[in-house]
Amino acid sequence: GAGVSQTPSNKVTEKGKYVELRCDPISGHTALYWYRQSLGQGPEFLIYFQGTGAADDSGLPNDRFFAVRPEGSVSTLKIQRTERGDSAMYLCASGEGAGEKLFFGSGTQLSVL
Amino acid sequence: AQSVAQPEDQVNVAEGNPLTVKCTYSVSGNPYLFWYVQYPNRGLQFLLKYITGDNLVKGSYGFEAEFNKSQTSFHLKKPSALVSDSALYFCAVSGGTYKYIFGTGTRLKVLA
Numbered sequence: 001g002a003g004v005s006q007t008p009s010n011k012v013t014e015k016g017k018y019v020e021l022r023c024d025p026i027s028g029h030t031a032l033y034w035y036r037q038s039l040g041q042g043p044e045f046l047i048y049f050q051g052t053g054a055a056d057d058s059g060l061p062n063d064r065f066f067a068v069r070p071e072g073s074v075s076t077l078k079i080q081r082t083e084r085g086d087s088a089m090y091l092c093a094s095g096e097g098a099g100e101k102l103f104f105g106s107g108t109q110l111s112v113l
Numbered sequence: 114a115q116s117v118a119q120p121e122d123q124v125n126v127a128e129g130n131p132l133t134v135k136c137t138y139s140v141s142g143n144p145y146l147f148w149y150v151q152y153p154n155r156g157l158q159f160l161l162k163y164i165t166g167d168n169l170v171k172g173s174y175g176f177e178a179e180f181n182k183s184q185t186s187f188h189l190k191k192p193s194a195l196v197s198d199s200a201l202y203f204c205a206v207s208g209g210t211y212k213y214i215f216g217t218g219t220r221l222k223v224l225a
Contacts, residue, residue: 004156031211042117042203042215043157056212091156098211099145099164104156 006092006105013082014113021077021108025094032075033102034067035091043091049075082112115140117206119216126194127224134189134219136204145207146187148178150200151218157203163187174198194223 005024013019025032030051035043045059052072060066064082069075079086089109093102116139126132138144145164149157161172168180178189189202204216 033213035215040217042119042217045212045214048211050211093157099207099209101147101159101162102149102157102213103159104149106154106156 004092004094004103004105006090006108008108009106010109010111012111012113015082015084017082017112019079019082019110021079021090021092021110023075023077023092023094023105025073025075025092026103027073029094029096029103030072031095031097031100032069033093033095034075034077035093037089037091037107046077079110082110084112086110087112115206115208115212115214117204117214117216119202119204119219121219122217123220123222125222125224128196129193132191132194132198132221132223134202134204134221136187136189136216137185138187138204138206139185140206140208142208144187145209146178146180147205147207147213148172148176148187148189149203149205149215151203152200160189160202194221196223196225199223 007022032049034046037043048056049069064080067077089107091107093104095102118137147162148160151157163170163180171177201218203218205213207213
């Protein structure tokens with residue numbers, strides 16, 4: 001596609017439920033990032049993929065969060081046993097490599113009730 | 114550790130006046146510096162970047178930024194603000210690696 005696509009755009013769930021957030025990056029981009037943005041804050045790094053492997057997952061807050069990118073393209077961020085504190089905008093970005101500009105999707109607004 | 118500071122939560126400027134949005138950074142090694150803009154209900158959009166070379170970088174929509182190594186700053190500027198420039202602006206830094214750290218953002222409000 002022309003840009004980074006994230007689905008769904010909004011997700012409302014109940015505390016304790018499992019959610020999956022999808023990111024479809026720009027074709028050919030090897031680098032893929034997940035960020036989390038809370039109201040009034042800047043994007044907070046979660047995880048970085050180079051190709052299929054998670055090169056750096058140091059930003060994942062705890063083991064309830066997991067992300068995959070099995071074929072080096074689409075990525076899924078998975079959150080188990082959601083908590084109200086997980087409510088935020090989850091942003092995906094892709095790029096051509098280190099030091100290059102990032103292309104962001106419009107994000108998934110997650111609300112945990 | 115890398116860090117970015119945007120000291121102003123909001124900047125107000127009259128249309129037609131010059132604008133400056135401030136950013137300072139801390140990074141080991143040579144910095145890669147970026148500015149992004151976020152409009153309501155849209156993702157972040159790249160404006161400009163500094164990697165090396167001329168300290169004054171020109172970007173999209175008439176924006177420019179000046180890299181100042183001694184002051185570790187990378188302020189965003191525009192000679193004449195437009196109402197349509199009103200948005201949330203983020204500065205980001207990378208130490209030449211894949212890891213980009215973003216500031217907390219500055220809301221720019223251009224008044225007609």
